[in-house]
Amino acid sequence: MSKISAGLVGLASIAMIAxxxxxxxxxxxxxxxxxxxxxxxxxxxxxxxxxxxVLFDRNLDGRFGDTVLSGNPAGNAFGAGGFCNGRAVNxxxxxxxxxxxxxxxxxxxxxxxxxxxYYGRVGFDTQRGNIVVGAVGEFGKTEINDSVxxxxxxxxxxxxxxxxxxxxSIRGRAGYAADTxxxxxxxxxxxxxxxxxxxxxxxxxxxxxxxxRNQWGILGGGGIEQKLGRNFSVGMEYMYHQYQDNDYRVRxxxxxxxxxxxxxxxxxxxxxxxxxxxxxxxxxxxxxTAAFRF
Numbered sequence: 315m316s317k318i319s320a321g322l323v324g325l326a327s328i329a330m331i332a333x334x335x336x337x338x339x340x341x342x343x344x345x346x347x348x349x350x351x352x353x354x355x356x357x358x359x360x361x362x363x364x365x366x367x368v369l370f371d372r373n374l375d376g377r378f379g380d381t382v383l384s385g386n387p388a389g390n391a392f393g394a395g396g397f398c399n400g401r402a403v404n405x406x407x408x409x410x411x412x413x414x415x416x417x418x419x420x421x422x423x424x425x426x427x428x429x430x431x432y433y434g435r436v437g438f439d440t441q442r443g444n445i446v447v448g449a450v451g452e453f454g455k456t457e458i459n460d461s462v463x464x465x466x467x468x469x470x471x472x473x474x475x476x477x478x479x480x481x482x483s484i485r486g487r488a489g490y491a492a493d494t495x496x497x498x499x500x501x502x503x504x505x506x507x508x509x510x511x512x513x514x515x516x517x518x519x520x521x522x523x524x525x526x527r528n529q530w531g532i533l534g535g536g537g538i539e540q541k542l543g544r545n546f547s548v549g550m551e552y553m554y555h556q557y558q559d560n561d562y563r564v565r566x567x568x569x570x571x572x573x574x575x576x577x578x579x580x581x582x583x584x585x586x587x588x589x590x591x592x593x594x595x596x597x598x599x600x601x602x603t604a605a606f607r608f
Contacts, residue, residue, distance in 0.1 A: 402423055446498065519575075523564050552598070
């Protein structure tokens with residue numbers, strides 16, 4: 315919560331500094347002018363990412379799309395198990411389905427987790443006739459996470475997951491006010507902390523993740539806001555979020571001669587790098603809003 319509080323204090327300071335130049339006092343003929351503080355909360359849903367997979371760089375040349383080989387004669391180590399867009403369902407070691415994927419008799423994957431989201435916001439608008447323009451800043455969190463799993467014929471699974479620790483945005487807003495009802499669109503830049511993690515059902519190899527960092531993105535959407543009295547308003551809002559997420563790598567190392575460290579069939583003894591095939595983290599929000607306008 316400390317990051318959220320710090321973010322809201324910063325946004326409030328920006329709005330207060332900018333208010334003399336851009337904001338007007340709320341009046342009956344300008345019901346949407348002025349500085350406001352508020353909150354938004356609702357439910358976030360991810361688009362279907364069928365076809366997502368894990369990509370491999372066996373010779374560590376930075377180019378992904380290599381085939382991990384195993385067996386004699388060598389064949390695709392992931393040909394039997396395949397991939398699925400979700401978190402692998404693990405069963406107890408020693409059971410018939412342990413580590414197996416949906417293509418070779420396993421239980422498959424759990425769906426990606428959608429979830430609740432909650433944000434604080436600070437903004438200011440100016441109204442000229444029916445036209446309203448302004449800016450809004452937000453800081454908050456969503457509970458979604460997104461996984462992809464690979465299944466080798468060993469059998470074993472390899473799961474890459476990402477989630478949002480916090481998200482902030484600064485957006486422009488423009489709309490049409492019909493008396494005390496505002497219809498608006500909004501678009502701007504987002505900045506988020508995307509957490510990545512990796513897990514596997516096998517312990518022969520070692521797995522080292524790298525590339526965590528904050529990401530820039532874009533947000534856009536629209537909504538409706540209804541004034542309730544002079545200062546208070548409520549509304550509904552749709553928002554689309556998109557972040558580039560192509561930096562995270564997992565180095566699979568360990569004993570020489572494993573499928574990931576076999577230098578005799580096109581790989582390297584140093585190991586193999588893994589990354590997700592889907593390089594964008596996207597989701598949709600439908601949320602209620604409330605604001606107090608000064």
